[in-house]
Amino acid sequence: MSIRVSSNQMVYGYQKQLNDANYRQTKLLEQGDGSKLHRPSDDSVDYSKYLRYTVSENENTQYQENVNTAISWMKTSDAALVNMTDIQTTFKEKTVAAANSTNNVNDMAAIGKEMMAEIQELVSLGNTMQGDSYVFGGQTDLTKPFSMSTEEVDRGLAKTLDENQSAFFSGTGAVDDTGSMKQMLTLKGDDGNTYYLNTKNGYVYTKEFVENGYKDILASESRTQVKEGDQAGALSDWGSGSVSKYFTNTGKIKPDGSSYSQIISVNGTDVVLSFTTVKQQIVTYNGDDKQISMVKKNGTTEPVADTINVTGPQIFGTDIFDDENSGNKASGSAMLNQMLTVYAQVEGCKHEWLSKDGQTVTDAAHATTVNAQTQLGARQQLYESVNTMLSNQNELITSDITNVSSTDVAKLAVQLMQEQTIYNLSLSLGGRILPQSLADYLR
Numbered sequence: 001m002s003i004r005v006s007s008n009q010m011v012y013g014y015q016k017q018l019n020d021a022n023y024r025q026t027k028l029l030e031q032g033d034g035s036k037l038h039r040p041s042d043d044s045v046d047y048s049k050y051l052r053y054t055v056s057e058n059e060n061t062q063y064q065e066n067v068n069t070a071i072s073w074m075k076t077s078d079a080a081l082v083n084m085t086d087i088q089t090t091f092k093e094k095t096v097a098a099a100n101s102t103n104n105v106n107d108m109a110a111i112g113k114e115m116m117a118e119i120q121e122l123v124s125l126g127n128t129m130q131g132d133s134y135v136f137g138g139q140t141d142l143t144k145p146f147s148m149s150t151e152e153v154d155r156g157l158a159k160t161l162d163e164n165q166s167a168f169f170s171g172t173g174a175v176d177d178t179g180s181m182k183q184m185l186t187l188k189g190d191d192g193n194t195y196y197l198n199t200k201n202g203y204v205y206t207k208e209f210v211e212n213g214y215k216d217i218l219a220s221e222s223r224t225q226v227k228e229g230d231q232a233g234a235l236s237d238w239g240s241g242s243v244s245k246y247f248t249n250t251g252k253i254k255p256d257g258s259s260y261s262q263i264i265s266v267n268g269t270d271v272v273l274s275f276t277t278v279k280q281q282i283v284t285y286n287g288d289d290k291q292i293s294m295v296k297k298n299g300t301t302e303p304v305a306d307t308i309n310v311t312g313p314q315i316f317g318t319d320i321f322d323d324e325n326s327g328n329k330a331s332g333s334a335m336l337n338q339m340l341t342v343y344a345q346v347e348g349c350k351h352e353w354l355s356k357d358g359q360t361v362t363d364a365a366h367a368t369t370v371n372a373q374t375q376l377g378a379r380q381q382l383y384e385s386v387n388t389m390l391s392n393q394n395e396l397i398t399s400d401i402t403n404v405s406s407t408d409v410a411k412l413a414v415q416l417m418q419e420q421t422i423y424n425l426s427l428s429l430g431g432r433i434l435p436q437s438l439a440d441y442l443r
Helices: 007-033 043-099 103-128 164-169 207-220 311-314 334-347 349-407 409-433
Strands: 146-148 153-156 158-159 181-191 194-197 203-206 264-266 268-277 277-280 281-283
Touching: 007 164, 043 103, 043 334, 043 349, 103 146, 103 334, 158 334, 158 349, 164 207, 203 207, 264 281, 277 334, 281 311, 281 334, 311 334, 311 349
Parallel strands: none
Antiparallel strands: 146 281, 153 277, 158 181, 181 194, 181 268, 194 203, 264 268
């Protein structure tokens, strides 16, 4: 008995094997684009690795973009701050020159003209832009941060303590040190004398004691700090935050300040005190003190280290009109307004004031801006270090992706030749053994 195999079965079996060979060849040809992974079924283990590496690569790219943007922003800010500190150094030199009592009115006017040009340049640098953003405006970076008034206003006159005075008047209950400078408010008495007010406790000291009398105590007594009884008197209506009642945060005197009058007893004599003011222009800050952050790597966020901007209060500090004890919020332009006071005193030929307060003010203004620049520089170096790290990580991630997904060209070429040979042989063999007709099976 003979076994008969239908031609349909033979054809089906042959076609399946031929299609399998063609499928294997097609799969190999897909890898001609350089990648061996086109779908999870190609290699589930390697494909899962590939997805993880791709996510890491996208994160790395985003962090690199953040860091490069941050570095660009900080370089722009740093360049402006360098120019600011240079200008402040020159401004200090002019203050020292103006303090010379041999200068006549014309000399002082010439120095004052140069000082005003320098202050205007500082304001311009404060409005430095990176693209459409003002780099020193905080998060209000689309609003021009600094502007200087054209008209002059009455501003309170501060007594700025030098290093020795600051040391003597420091301590509990003494001159507040939350601002960029230790200062007192200048008062004028109806006796023709000048007095200084400690805005932290309301104590009033004579000009002689603040400028010279404390030196006698240092020389003759064992104590090195101010104490109860050194004051000439005290303002009964004065308390924490009282500055804000009489002055704005830029130092402009309010109506209540203009009409302020208090009586103290000095050596048994009643003296009526009022605030001393100086007529000058004012710079206002329209930004905020909020930080702009650029996250630079995975892990816990670092609000301080991730900060890329410098704000007005950081560049120009605070003074007696906007420190924590004043009751006012930080103005963001304190040192600029103090420098405008210096300019006003130059215009008024106040040589004595310039030789003492003026030089102390300019020193403090310069030191405040240098401090802001130093902090920015440290953060910039950190970002540049992170940028190098991210570049190295990117190379490693790219290498991992290549290793797990790229085609082995030499191996692929061999496999393609093998499959092509098999496919061609299948075609040739099929043409020979497939039945020509059903009659072949009926013999």
